[in-house]
Amino acid sequence: MNHAQLTALGRALRLLGEHGDTLTADTPDARLHEVKADLKRALDLLDETVTTAAPTTRCPEHPNGPVDEEAPDRCLLCETRRRTARRTELNDSYGGPRPTAPTTPSPSRYGVRDDRPEPQQRWLPEAWNGQVWQLCGTPRRDRREAELYLTAQRRGPRPAIAYRLVHEFTDYDVLRIWGEPVRRDIEPMGNL
Numbered sequence: 001m002n003h004a005q006l007t008a009l010g011r012a013l014r015l016l017g018e019h020g021d022t023l024t025a026d027t028p029d030a031r032l033h034e035v036k037a038d039l040k041r042a043l044d045l046l047d048e049t050v051t052t053a054a055p056t057t058r059c060p061e062h063p064n065g066p067v068d069e070e071a072p073d074r075c076l077l078c079e080t081r082r083r084t085a086r087r088t089e090l091n092d093s094y095g096g097p098r099p100t101a102p103t104t105p106s107p108s109r110y111g112v113r114d115d116r117p118e119p120q121q122r123w124l125p126e127a128w129n130g131q132v133w134q135l136c137g138t139p140r141r142d143r144r145e146a147e148l149y150l151t152a153q154r155r156g157p158r159p160a161i162a163y164r165l166v167h168e169f170t171d172y173d174v175l176r177i178w179g180e181p182v183r184r185d186i187e188p189m190g191n192l
Contacts, residue, residue, distance in 0.1 A: 130184035
């Protein structure tokens with residue numbers, strides 16, 4: 001329903017409400033014919049605005065679904081779902097009730113921290129982007145290869161302000177830094 005239809009239908013229904021307030025036992029026939037014409041006009045406007053079929057069921061989920069006359073909401077789909085639930089309750093296919101006492105926890109498939117092996121030794125090449133250190137290449141298993149990668153990055157067409165090589169084993173350890181990591185404000189005019 002668009003705005004024009006909504007406005008016209010509202011006006012016609014308000015007019016009918018006013019007619020209803022003024023009706024008495026001695027209302028003349030001319031006035032009744034006027035009420036009849038207004039009522040017909042409101043019905044025509046309503047026919048224009050209604051675009052879908054009338055609902056066949058009283059179900060909010062399936063208003064135009066198949067009909068089951070025995071169902072309280074006349075919806076065959078919902079009644080089938082309810083019948084299936086009743087049937088499984090009667091056949092006891094749900095199983096027994098859930099235990100209320102605490103049970104022993106099952107072991108996690110990921111294990112606990114002590115069960116996991118130590119991390120493998122890796123060298124992480126990182127670049128300073130003006131705010132933080134960020135990984136700039138794939139972690140390497142060989143330290144010499146990681147240093148050669150960072151040397152190639154420094155000689156590349158768009159080198160970063162600074163690079164560093166981080167050793168990862170059980171902890172992270174910064175091995176070497178190339179350049180000066182100067183903090184840059186990304187806001188123009190210095191956040192004024």
